Amino acid sequence: MPSPSSPPHVAVIGGGPAGLMAAEMLGQSGLAVTVYDQMPSVGRKFLMAGRGGLNLTHSEDFEHFTERYAEARPHLLPLLEAFRPDDLRAWCEGLGQDTFVGSSGRIFPRTFKASPLLRAWLARLGRLGVDFRLRHRWQGWDGEGRLVFTDSAGETVWEKPDAAILALGGASWPRLGSDGTWTPLLAERGIAVSPLRPSNMGFVVSWTDVMRSRFAGEPMKRISLTFQDMTLRGEAVVTRDGIEGGAVYALSGRLRDAIERDGQATLSVDLRPDLTIEALTKRLDAPRKGQSASTFLRKTAGLSPVGIALLREASPALPVQGGDLARLIKAVPLVLTGTKSIDRAISSAGGVPFGEVDEHLMLRRLPGVFVAGEMLDWEAPTGGYLLQATFATGLAAAKGVLAHLKIPDAALTRSLSSATRQP
Numbered sequence: 001m002p003s004p005s006s007p008p009h010v011a012v013i014g015g016g017p018a019g020l021m022a023a024e025m026l027g028q029s030g031l032a033v034t035v036y037d038q039m040p041s042v043g044r045k046f047l048m049a050g051r052g053g054l055n056l057t058h059s060e061d062f063e064h065f066t067e068r069y070a071e072a073r074p075h076l077l078p079l080l081e082a083f084r085p086d087d088l089r090a091w092c093e094g095l096g097q098d099t100f101v102g103s104s105g106r107i108f109p110r111t112f113k114a115s116p117l118l119r120a121w122l123a124r125l126g127r128l129g130v131d132f133r134l135r136h137r138w139q140g141w142d143g144e145g146r147l148v149f150t151d152s153a154g155e156t157v158w159e160k161p162d163a164a165i166l167a168l169g170g171a172s173w174p175r176l177g178s179d180g181t182w183t184p185l186l187a188e189r190g191i192a193v194s195p196l197r198p199s200n201m202g203f204v205v206s207w208t209d210v211m212r213s214r215f216a217g218e219p220m221k222r223i224s225l226t227f228q229d230m231t232l233r234g235e236a237v238v239t240r241d242g243i244e245g246g247a248v249y250a251l252s253g254r255l256r257d258a259i260e261r262d263g264q265a266t267l268s269v270d271l272r273p274d275l276t277i278e279a280l281t282k283r284l285d286a287p288r289k290g291q292s293a294s295t296f297l298r299k300t301a302g303l304s305p306v307g308i309a310l311l312r313e314a315s316p317a318l319p320v321q322g323g324d325l326a327r328l329i330k331a332v333p334l335v336l337t338g339t340k341s342i343d344r345a346i347s348s349a350g351g352v353p354f355g356e357v358d359e360h361l362m363l364r365r366l367p368g369v370f371v372a373g374e375m376l377d378w379e380a381p382t383g384g385y386l387l388q389a390t391f392a393t394g395l396a397a398a399k400g401v402l403a404h405l406k407i408p409d410a411a412l413t414r415s416l417s418s419a420t421r422q423p
């Protein structure tokens with residue numbers, strides 16, 4: 001334990017949003033905090049998220065919001081209640097980055113970027129005295145329970161902090177730092193880890209040459225996708241070897257599980273979700289007046305060239321009867337034969353099961369060691385749900401450290417309110 005004169009020392013391993021949020025709370029509470037990261041700089045995946053506008057969170061009502069976490073909801077709910085979407089907005093605005101609600105209800109910083117936010121955040125952490133040890137790769141524990149790192153010179157560095165937070169991320173986009181190589185390090189200590197699998201990723205489709213060569217990169221807009229009992233409106237993009245995009249990502253967990261079980265999954269694509277089969281049939285029963293099938297479908301059913309190509313993928317000889325054609329347009333079967341690699345997935349599923357941690361996210365088998373962020377076993381669709389839970393778990397782990405070290409709650413309250421006000 002720390003001496004009465006020196007504050008307790010906490011090692012935060014992993015400088016993504018979960019680790020940085022934990023470091024902020026601990027620094028605000030007067031603890032000595034060191035953030036270790038194997039990369040030369042922190043927050044690389046956060047910056048990558050900024051390339052897509054940095055969807056921080058979502059404005060939908062809280063009940064619906066929490067349902068996005070599916071089976072993990074009961075575990076995450078108290079943590080999300082303690083750090084809600086509005087708290088995240090206030091925190092972001094406290095760092096000088098105004099936020100706004102987009103037309104889809106998603107919340108972004110006005111700049112649509114992560115870099116100004118990260119810069120302001122790191123400046124705040126610097127003022128709090130948070131120490132950064134970069135190019136330090138965590139290697140587990142030694143026989144004396146010390147944390148072991150390898151630094152950039154290949155030298156071994158040992159640390160025995162008063163508490164540690166592991167915020168090592170999942171395994172998507174490994175070149176940004178979160179490579180999932182921590183899983184055996186925890187398994188060696190008897191901690192169950194669910195395999196890391198892609199989440200919010202694309203799928204493989206065996207397109208014909210025509211589709212591949214003429215339509216790769218084409219978006220299919222205003223469609224709806226159905227799998228099992230879930231239907232979603234949105235957009236999907238044809239790629240050379242498959243399909244990706246927001247609506248696909250939202251179904252990706254179910255599709256992935258079905259492919260793992262059955263070898264393939266059939267997605268149903270509605271190319272005109274705004275029209276009923278009857279209304280579409282009426283249009284398609286109109287005389288063709290010598291138009292080619294493509295022109296007729298484009299003019300009467302309002303289909304895009306990529307939509308027509310998708311119909312032909314499913315049924316090279318298109319139905320002649322209006323009703324049959326309408327039924328196909330409303331439910332084009334698309335067979336997915338595999339998942340795209342985790343290397344390009346937006347997030348990963350799997351990780352440390354909630355059963356391995358207590359309500360403060362402390363590992364039951366390793367008292368004093370906490371887990372936060374995407375390395376916990378939860379998954380959620382895109383829409384800001386990933387970052388919201390990442391921040392909330394980072395904060396919860398920091399609070400857990402404070403409780404474990406018996407740091408009074410007053411410091412905790414002060415820390416969050418001043419954190420959201422300070423520039």
Ligand SMILES: Cc1cc2nc3c(=O)[nH]c(=O)nc-3n(C[C@H](O)[C@H](O)[C@H](O)COP(=O)(O)OP(=O)(O)OC[C@H]3O[C@@H](n4cnc5c(N)ncnc54)[C@H](O)[C@@H]3O)c2cc1C
Nearest residue numbers: 014016017018038049055138168169177178373374386387
């Ligand atoms: C392309 C893309 C776009 C995204 N867009 C959004 C979005 O708009 N909205 C949203 O909510 N989410 C988005 N996400 C997801 C979001 O970025 C992640 O969920 C989030 O970064 C997870 O945070 P984390 O702190 O848990 O892990 P990470 O951000 O992955 O950070 C983990 C850190 O741990 C370090 N580390 C790993 N292993 C070691 C080790 N052995 N030793 C030392 N350090 C180690 C890594 O270097 C890394 O810095 C996006 C992700 C991607 C890839």
